[in-house]
Amino acid sequence: MTLLTTHNPIRPLPAETASELMRMFIDQDTDALLVGACLALLAQRVPEAHELAAFADALSDVAVPFPSVPSDALDTCGTGGDGSSTANLSTLAALLLPHFGVPVVKHGNRAATGVCGSADLLEALGYDLARPSADLAEDLKTRSFAFLFAPAYHPLLGRLREIRKRLGIPTIFNLLGPLLNPGKPPLQLLGVAREDLLAPMAGALARRPSLRRAFVIHGKDAEGKGLDEASIEGPTTVRAVVDGQVAPPQVLVPRELGIAPPPRHALRVSDRAEALAVARGLFGGVSHADFRPPVAEAVALQVSLGLHLHRNLGLEGLGDTLREARLRLDRGFSLPFTLPPQVPA
Structure with a gap:
């Protein structure tokens, strides 16, 4: 006291x-x-x-431990809190990256302020949030994907949920989620909702002995509002972290990457049902009725950054990798996990 x-x-x-x-x-x-x-x-x-x-x-x-992860495993967890109500871009990127040979150990939770959190979307897709750690570790080996549901690994944070809810404001815990992955992946794509968080979050990652490389990113939408993801509407600032050192900021400009301005609010979803429909449209490819080209473009950008981390390429040639990701999205892709068997009614 x-x-x-x-x-x-x-x-x-x-x-x-x-x-x-x-x-x-x-x-x-x-x-x-x-x-x-x-x-x-x-x-x-x-x-x-x-x-x-x-x-x-x-x-x-004091977290529940998780078995060791592959030496090239990646997380795409962001801070959230940008109020943009966009589709689940980082989660959708996490589901596509295994198809490029990238092991993804994603840490996430249900929505706190947004429309649909990563756990909400995955659960709607049929993912078992209560899957045991041993099974998740095996999933990483065989399917290159595992989702670590935050409450299962950080039970002591449960007492703070009601306190934070009553406060009604973002707290330090909104920033800590991306730093708490119990798998301690060596690669991380971390989005922050505010530009002034780029340096401290990058500095915090640089202090993690298990981290090899990371991109800490902050985008701007067409109206100049902050996004905790790379933007196809406005510039994205990137702070690279490599072997404990934070690099000077770099800026990605959509038109320089061959990205055309999307229609206004093309990335937004109004509720979980729409977020699920958009996800399924992406899995179905360009021929699917719910396929949204702007969402595919935005997911391709997040995937490209993840691939550059995995391939240790920095940001050079990102436009070429973006085209590679676009082609894969046009074809559609399957979920990198097995759905649980249906229980007879």
Whole structure:
């Protein structure tokens, strides 16, 4: 209790203090009102890289472990929170990347503020969110895909759900999800909803011993609003992380990649049913009635960035890889997981 009353969380915290603060947040004996007050104070400023890393490490220490993953495994988890209501671009990219030989161990959850979260979409597609870790590890070997449902690996965060809901504002926990993959994949494509989060999130990733390469990305839509994904409407800023070092920012411009401006709001979905329909249209390819070319283009861009991470190519030649991904999407693709058997009625 002393820690929370003698340190002002609005100021940058030493790493040890941040770790202790996180441990108190998840302690059942810590007063909920005090936790809420500290989370509200932390939300008033952009966290620093060492704080994010310390918070994430403290949570990872008490997480349910996951078996080791392949040395070239990739995650496409983003922070969410951009309010754009776009289709599930990073999740759809995660489902396509295994067809290019990329093992994907995706970490995700249900929607907190958006229309349809990664877990919501996968569940609607028939994925078993309760699949045991041993089976998921085998899936990675045989199908190159596993989805790690966040609540199954971070049960101690359950007590904070109601506190965060009552606060009604984004908190530090909205940023920590992409840093908490229990599989610790060595490659990561991480989208952030705000441009001022690029440097601290990249810096936090750079502090992870298990990470080899990452792209931290932030896009702008046609109206200049921030997106936690690469954009086909406006520029995308990329911070590369390689072997513990954060590179200077680079900017991707859609027209320079051969991407034509899409119709207004072409990437948006209104509810989970529409998100599911858009996904199924993508699986069916260009001949499917629900195939949306702008969504396919946006997914192809996310896939291209994932392929460049996997192939260790930097951003050079991204336009060529984008065309490669487009051709695969035009043909359609199958789900990289086996659906559970149907129980007779």
